[in-house]
Amino acid sequence: MSRPFISFLTDFGPDSAAAICRGVMLSIAPKANIVDISHSVKKYAIRDGAYLLSIAVIWFPVGVHVAVVDPGVGTARRPIGLKTQRGDVLIGPDNGLLLPVAEALGGIDEARILENREWMLEKTSSTFHGRDIFSPIAAHLAIGGKFEAVGSKIDPASLVALDIPGATARDGGLDSSVVYVDSFGNLRLAGVPADLASAVGDLQSGRRFVVEFGPTGDRGPQSENVPWARTFGEIELGKPLLYEDSFGHLAYADNQGNVAARLGIASGTAVRIRPA
Amino acid sequence: MSRPFISFLTDFGPDSAAAICRGVMLSIAPKANIVDISHSVKKYAIRDGAYLLSIAVIWFPVGVHVAVVDPGVGTARRPIGLKTQRGDVLIGPDNGLLLPVAEALGGIDEARILENREWMLEKTSSTFHGRDIFSPIAAHLAIGGKFEAVGSKIDPASLVALDIPGATARDGGLDSSVVYVDSFGNLRLAGVPADLASAVGDLQSGRRFVVEFGPTGDRGPQSENVPWARTFGEIELGKPLLYEDSFGHLAYADNQGNVAARLGIASGTAVRIRPA
Amino acid sequence: MSRPFISFLTDFGPDSAAAICRGVMLSIAPKANIVDISHSVKKYAIRDGAYLLSIAVIWFPVGVHVAVVDPGVGTARRPIGLKTQRGDVLIGPDNGLLLPVAEALGGIDEARILENREWMLEKTSSTFHGRDIFSPIAAHLAIGGKFEAVGSKIDPASLVALDIPGATARDGGLDSSVVYVDSFGNLRLAGVPADLASAVGDLQSGRRFVVEFGPTGDRGPQSENVPWARTFGEIELGKPLLYEDSFGHLAYADNQGNVAARLGIASGTAVRIRPA
Numbered sequence: 001m002s003r004p005f006i007s008f009l010t011d012f013g014p015d016s017a018a019a020i021c022r023g024v025m026l027s028i029a030p031k032a033n034i035v036d037i038s039h040s041v042k043k044y045a046i047r048d049g050a051y052l053l054s055i056a057v058i059w060f061p062v063g064v065h066v067a068v069v070d071p072g073v074g075t076a077r078r079p080i081g082l083k084t085q086r087g088d089v090l091i092g093p094d095n096g097l098l099l100p101v102a103e104a105l106g107g108i109d110e111a112r113i114l115e116n117r118e119w120m121l122e123k124t125s126s127t128f129h130g131r132d133i134f135s136p137i138a139a140h141l142a143i144g145g146k147f148e149a150v151g152s153k154i155d156p157a158s159l160v161a162l163d164i165p166g167a168t169a170r171d172g173g174l175d176s177s178v179v180y181v182d183s184f185g186n187l188r189l190a191g192v193p194a195d196l197a198s199a200v201g202d203l204q205s206g207r208r209f210v211v212e213f214g215p216t217g218d219r220g221p222q223s224e225n226v227p228w229a230r231t232f233g234e235i236e237l238g239k240p241l242l243y244e245d246s247f248g249h250l251a252y253a254d255n256q257g258n259v260a261a262r263l264g265i266a267s268g269t270a271v272r273i274r275p276a
Numbered sequence: 277m278s279r280p281f282i283s284f285l286t287d288f289g290p291d292s293a294a295a296i297c298r299g300v301m302l303s304i305a306p307k308a309n310i311v312d313i314s315h316s317v318k319k320y321a322i323r324d325g326a327y328l329l330s331i332a333v334i335w336f337p338v339g340v341h342v343a344v345v346d347p348g349v350g351t352a353r354r355p356i357g358l359k360t361q362r363g364d365v366l367i368g369p370d371n372g373l374l375l376p377v378a379e380a381l382g383g384i385d386e387a388r389i390l391e392n393r394e395w396m397l398e399k400t401s402s403t404f405h406g407r408d409i410f411s412p413i414a415a416h417l418a419i420g421g422k423f424e425a426v427g428s429k430i431d432p433a434s435l436v437a438l439d440i441p442g443a444t445a446r447d448g449g450l451d452s453s454v455v456y457v458d459s460f461g462n463l464r465l466a467g468v469p470a471d472l473a474s475a476v477g478d479l480q481s482g483r484r485f486v487v488e489f490g491p492t493g494d495r496g497p498q499s500e501n502v503p504w505a506r507t508f509g510e511i512e513l514g515k516p517l518l519y520e521d522s523f524g525h526l527a528y529a530d531n532q533g534n535v536a537a538r539l540g541i542a543s544g545t546a547v548r549i550r551p552a
Numbered sequence: 553m554s555r556p557f558i559s560f561l562t563d564f565g566p567d568s569a570a571a572i573c574r575g576v577m578l579s580i581a582p583k584a585n586i587v588d589i590s591h592s593v594k595k596y597a598i599r600d601g602a603y604l605l606s607i608a609v610i611w612f613p614v615g616v617h618v619a620v621v622d623p624g625v626g627t628a629r630r631p632i633g634l635k636t637q638r639g640d641v642l643i644g645p646d647n648g649l650l651l652p653v654a655e656a657l658g659g660i661d662e663a664r665i666l667e668n669r670e671w672m673l674e675k676t677s678s679t680f681h682g683r684d685i686f687s688p689i690a691a692h693l694a695i696g697g698k699f700e701a702v703g704s705k706i707d708p709a710s711l712v713a714l715d716i717p718g719a720t721a722r723d724g725g726l727d728s729s730v731v732y733v734d735s736f737g738n739l740r741l742a743g744v745p746a747d748l749a750s751a752v753g754d755l756q757s758g759r760r761f762v763v764e765f766g767p768t769g770d771r772g773p774q775s776e777n778v779p780w781a782r783t784f785g786e787i788e789l790g791k792p793l794l795y796e797d798s799f800g801h802l803a804y805a806d807n808q809g810n811v812a813a814r815l816g817i818a819s820g821t822a823v824r825i826r827p828a
Contacts, residue, residue: 002582007571013459014316016332019283022311023335030309030337033582035574040566043460044532047723056568059575059683061582075509109415126507128522131335184595211332231678233627246680256596256623289735290592292608295559298587299611304555306585319736320808347808351785389753402783404798407611 004029004142005063006130009037009053010045010130014070017128021066021135024121028139035060044071046097047162048267051180051188054100055247057088065101066138067092068129074126079133080159081141089147091138093129093250096162108156115151116140142151146208167191167250169199173274176250178213178267185258189250189271196250200275205230208276209242211252222263225276242273280305280418281339285313286406287320288344293404296419297411299341300397304415311336320347321440322373324543327456327464330376331523333364342414343368343375350402355390355409356435357417365423367414369405372438384432391427392416430483433508443467443526445475449550452526454489454543461534465526465547472526476551484552485518487528489545498539501552508532518549531552556581557615561589561605562682564598564620569680573618573687576673580691582807587612596623598649598712600819603732603740607799608650609640617653618682618690619644620695626678631666631685632711633693633702641699643690645681648714660708667703668692719743719802725826728802730765730819737810741802743821748802752827757782760828761794763804765821774815777828784808794825 006025012018018039025034037056041049049069057065070077070093078094085106090098091114102108114120114133119140124132138148167176167190174196180188197203207228214221227234229241235255247249252271253259260266282301288294294315301310313332317325320529325345333341346353346369354370361382366374367390378384390396390409395416400408443452443466450472455468456464473479490497503510505517511531522529528547529535536542556576570591577586589608593601601621609617615676622629627681630646636700637658642650643666654660666672666685671692676684689702719728719742726748732740749755759780766773779786781793797803804823805811812818 005578007575009568014314016285016313016328017458018330019311019313020335023283023332023337026281026311027311027335027337031580035571035578037568037571038566043534052568056572056575059572059579061575072509074507124510126523127519131522131747180570183567231626233624245677246677246683258595290590291735292561292589292604293734295587296608296611299559299608299613302557302585302587303611303613319810348785350783403795407798497654510614 002061003033005061006032006034006138006142006195007037007057007060007063007065008034009049009056009066010039010068011049012039012130013043014039015146017130021130024131024135025139025142027130028136029142032139032142041069045069046071046095047164050100050162050164051222053097054104057101058104059161063089064089064091064138064141066134067097067101068130068134069093069097070129073129077160078112078154079129080154081112081114081137081147082108082156083110083112083147085109089138089141091134094160098154099159099161100164110147111156111159112147113151113153113154116149119145119150165190167195169195171199171273171274174199176271176273178269178271179249179267181260181265181267184253185260185262186245186251186253187260187265187271188245189252190251191250192248193244193250196273200273203228205234209273210276211242212272213263213265221272226252279307279309281337282308282310282418283313283333283336283339283341284310284513285317285325285332285342286315286344286536287325288315288406289315289319290315293406297406300407300411301415301418304412305418307413308418317345321345322347322371323440324456326373326376326438326440328339329373330380333377333473334380338363339501340365340367340417342410342489343373343377344406344410345369346371346405349405353436355405356430357388357390357413357423358384358432359386360389360425360489361385365414365417365533367410370436372436375435375437376440386423387430387432387435388423389427389430392425395421395426441466441550443471445471446523447550448476449548450475452547454541454547457536457541457543460529461536461538462521462527462529463532463536463541463547464521465528467526469520469526472549476549477499479504481510483547486552487518489539492543502528554613555583555585557613558584558586558690558694559589559602559609559612559615559617560586560593561593561608561618562620563593563601564591564682565595566591569682571798573682576683576687577691577694579693580688584691584694597621598623598647599716600729600732602649602652602714602716605649606656608654609653614639616641616643616690616693618686619649619653620682620686621645621649622647622681625681629712630706631681632706633664633666633689633699634660634708635662635699637661637666641690642692643686643726646712650710651711651713652716661708663711664699665703665706665707668701671697671702678724707816717742719747721747723826724752725824726751728823728825730817730821730823731801733812733817733819736805737812737814738797738803738805738825739812740797744800745796745802748825752825753802755780757786762828763794764824765815765817767770773824778804
């Protein structure tokens with residue numbers, strides 16, 4: 001029999017907070033296989049956490065997935081559990097963090113508020129629900145607790161959603177935006193190659209595009225003339241390219257460089273792509 | 277039967293040193309469940325390590341806990357093992373690192389110096405006792421080795437202690453200090469709410485205090501007028517608050533901000549709290 | 553029976569990429585004990601990755617070791633597997649990353665190109681071979697797959713090697729270089745104490761040397777007059793020393809300081825050591 005699987009993502013950083021949650025989970029579910037996704041999500045950056053979760057959990061075994069990027073801890077924001085079509089349970093705050101990954105796992109089968117005091121730590125603080133509520137409830141589910149027991153059913157339509165911009169065809173080009181800046185400095189963009197192709201036609205290797213960024217802050221749009229490429233190997237070292245990333249999304253990078261640093265671009269920046 | 281539990285904290289950072297220790301432990305105790313607390317403790321910062329250990333290990337199963345923040349490696353400082361009242365064994369250098377967590381685990385039952393050459397690596401370097409002494413001895417204990425076998429008994433009163441400032445009532449206020457700056461930039465302070473209440477009276481939400489920091493370096497004290505709050509949610513975004521942290525200690529933070537960065541405050545800074 | 557052992561090193565950083573690979577491995581080999589060496593290797597720094605691997609894997613149980621520092625992903629560079637004399641299998645790109653650790657494990661017994669499509673993910677991207685090729689093949693080997701099944705045998709002499717400078721005696725001194733700067737800022741140098749001793753004679757504690765660094769960038773060589781020391785404890789706080797590191801190599805450090813930051817020295821810098 002395989003060990004119950006728990007994955008874990010937070011913005012807790014390098015302190016001992018993530019380890020404390022792991023200790024709480026192991027005290028309840030000593031055989032659980034707890035896999036850290038990342039604890040280096042930018043502080044309070046719910047969108048970044050939602051993105052990282054959504055691209056990661058689909059590669060994991062079915063299990064319980066705990067995510068805590070929770071600037072509203074201790075306020076009226078609800079602690080929730082979401083049962084997905086694939087059979088996973090997602091545990092975390094009702095602030096939009098869990099919705100993209102729920103969609104990636106086939107959608108929400110059932111949503112519940114976390115109310116079961118028996119499955120929480122005896123004393124719950126108002127600032128560390130990761131330790132006091134989310135971790136112990138996840139561990140109780142991992143050892144076979146029924147999802148129904150976490151608390152009352154709620155309407156999935158009542159869940160807080162992030163305002164995540166998509167990709168929109170306009171005037172012969174595509175309006176997109178930077179969804180995430182990865183640690184290589186590559187820009188993960190809204191939309192997939194099919195979105196761009198339906199706006200501009202076939203995407204042959206080497207076809208050139210003008211990509212406009214911004215406005216960000218007080219600067220006007222920056223623009224670059226770059227090729228579509230199938231692999232980084234087609235591009236000179238340090239030069240930019242537009243490509244399909246390994247998750248099937250549009251992306252923009254400097255070959256072995258850090259384009260986010262070079263252009264000073266952060267997630268949320270508007271991006272417009274049009275044929276050169 | 278559950279797997280033997282080992283926790284592990286160091287200032288080794290992102291190099292492979294922590295993984296090497298894990299390899300040494302697994303070679304001796306292949307079934308051990310080794311949980312990293314943190315390997316990002318500030319280099320040589322014994323106090324930071326002692327604090328992170330002391331708040332973390334109480335949440336873990338009883339086991340062996342290895343900690344290495346060891347600027348004195350290769351000098352006359354003793355390698356030690358401490359048996360705690362809870363039943364854990366703490367392994368590390370005799371430089372104060374292990375004493376706060378020993379206290380949190382009920383106090384020291386027995387202290388021994390690590391001398392058993394059979395349980396160390398065959399060749400011990402003078403700069404990497406984490407690998408050569410602490411990890412293999414911890415692993416031997418984890419697979420059932422007797423604590424008595426690590427080496428001679430020593431007097432707990434002979435152990436090196438950190439000079440950790442506490443909280444002291446004075447002139448209608450409380451003298452405290454910054455014990456740790458967490459990765460959110462929140463200031464973990466010496467003392468608990470009861471210390472403050474006994475100095476100033478009841479701590480109602482919204483009651484205002486003047487908090488003075490410093491002197492640090494060549495600057496005089498900085499002071500801020502802030503409310504006592506039960507939750508971050510009571511406070512405007514970016515504004516400071518005085519509160520009880522999730523470990524029951526006094527703490528100071530900006531709501532969703534980084535107060536340590538804003539005020540330029542490091543651990544060790546003196547803090548004085550008085551009614552406004 | 554012990555769990556199959558997989559170690560894992562990348563330059564993927566704090567995003568979820570390393571966790572995704574772990575998920576892929578666990579989906580195929582649910583009982584595998586996957587140990588992270590580091591995912592903080594400097595981006596694209598093949599030499600740094602090769603060094604960290606070579607000092608770490610010898611401390612691990614025999615197993616499968618996956619390493620991905622892969623600036624050439626998606627180009628003609630070959631994905632390879634190396635069977636070592638010790639019995640390990642190394643999996644990664646053919647860019648020199650795996651050769652120093654192969655040597656540390658007794659040398660290459662057999663080299664093969666990774667071609668087995670059945671052991672890869674169904675769809676392989678051109679930018680994330682860690683997930684699509686290296687991880688699943690490593691996991692198939694971990695659950696008992698035969699090394700012969702990964703793909704065709706290749707000539708070890710055809711493998712891409714790094715140009716790693718060694719230590720050379722010249723004019724009564726030793727020419728070395730900085731192989732790696734660790735997270736303490738200590739400089740790990742090419743060569744071992746015997747190399748230095750054969751160039752300059754006996755290395756007694758306290759014997760003084762002139763160590764020249766550079767030229768780096770537009771600066772001329774920097775030089776310092778330092779003692780050879782057996783332990784950091786022999787040296788005043790903050791002062792430099794030349795010593796044998798815990799892996800038996802030459803090294804240069806400030807006692808409890810960061811000499812790389814103080815002198816502005818990076819890996820690759822030339823180092824010349826001569827008697828003072």
